Amino acid sequence: MKNFLRLFLLCIPLLFLTSCFDILDKVNVKADGTGEYTIILNASKSKTRLASISKMETINGKKVPKKADIENKINEAAKIFKGTPGISNVKTSMDFDNYIIKLSCNFKKIENINAGLEKLKAQNILGKMIPTQIYSQNLEKKTLTRNKVNTFKTDYEKMGKADKEVFNDARYTSIMQFESTVKSQTNNAYVLSPNKKALKLEADILDLIFQKKQMQNTILFQ
Numbered sequence: 001m002k003n004f005l006r007l008f009l010l011c012i013p014l015l016f017l018t019s020c021f022d023i024l025d026k027v028n029v030k031a032d033g034t035g036e037y038t039i040i041l042n043a044s045k046s047k048t049r050l051a052s053i054s055k056m057e058t059i060n061g062k063k064v065p066k067k068a069d070i071e072n073k074i075n076e077a078a079k080i081f082k083g084t085p086g087i088s089n090v091k092t093s094m095d096f097d098n099y100i101i102k103l104s105c106n107f108k109k110i111e112n113i114n115a116g117l118e119k120l121k122a123q124n125i126l127g128k129m130i131p132t133q134i135y136s137q138n139l140e141k142k143t144l145t146r147n148k149v150n151t152f153k154t155d156y157e158k159m160g161k162a163d164k165e166v167f168n169d170a171r172y173t174s175i176m177q178f179e180s181t182v183k184s185q186t187n188n189a190y191v192l193s194p195n196k197k198a199l200k201l202e203a204d205i206l207d208l209i210f211q212k213k214q215m216q217n218t219i220l221f222q
Helices: 015-016 046-052 067-082 111-122 151-156 161-164 205-209
Strands: 020-027 035-043 086-095 100-107 135-138 143-146 171-179 182-185 198-204 215-222
Touching: 015 111, 046 111, 046 198, 067 086, 067 111, 086 143, 086 161, 111 135, 135 205, 143 171, 198 205
Parallel strands: 020 171
Antiparallel strands: 020 035, 035 100, 086 100, 135 143, 143 215, 171 198, 182 215
């Protein structure tokens, strides 16, 4: 998403003060195109370090956000998603003991998620480089596409050493679950479940930045 350096992180800079964080991006799509979208930001592996950092005013020249700042940002994102046509049942949860943040919603069609992310970008909740046109679906042709994302190696290389280190151990997981059975896909980096109704991609975020792993995939259903 256009800058996988900040993949779906909803501008929560506290999570960028440690390299041990995981991102789970999950969609569950029914045969009629409706479904549920979930994003989970998990920095529990670094909770001791983050607990110490949260007591500081600045680190590496950056202001350390307080709990209230993060809550306000998440609540603002949820409000914007709720106002997006086709999106409903928006829920958020924030576990500040383990540093796990979750946002989920239902959609009438998967492109509603793209529209919601566009709104977040317009309100400066998402960074300018974060992509928004992530998914597309053609019910008539029985296809769902995870759209191509450009490389942002140049942006990464312009970052300072401390900022680069944030991504050293960061991980990204994409899970796509379906009501229909998968007939084929164009990216075999996604592991197909035994029942052929789910796909999973796991990658180091650095591998996505340098495009050692591609996220683009077109799924054809039976």
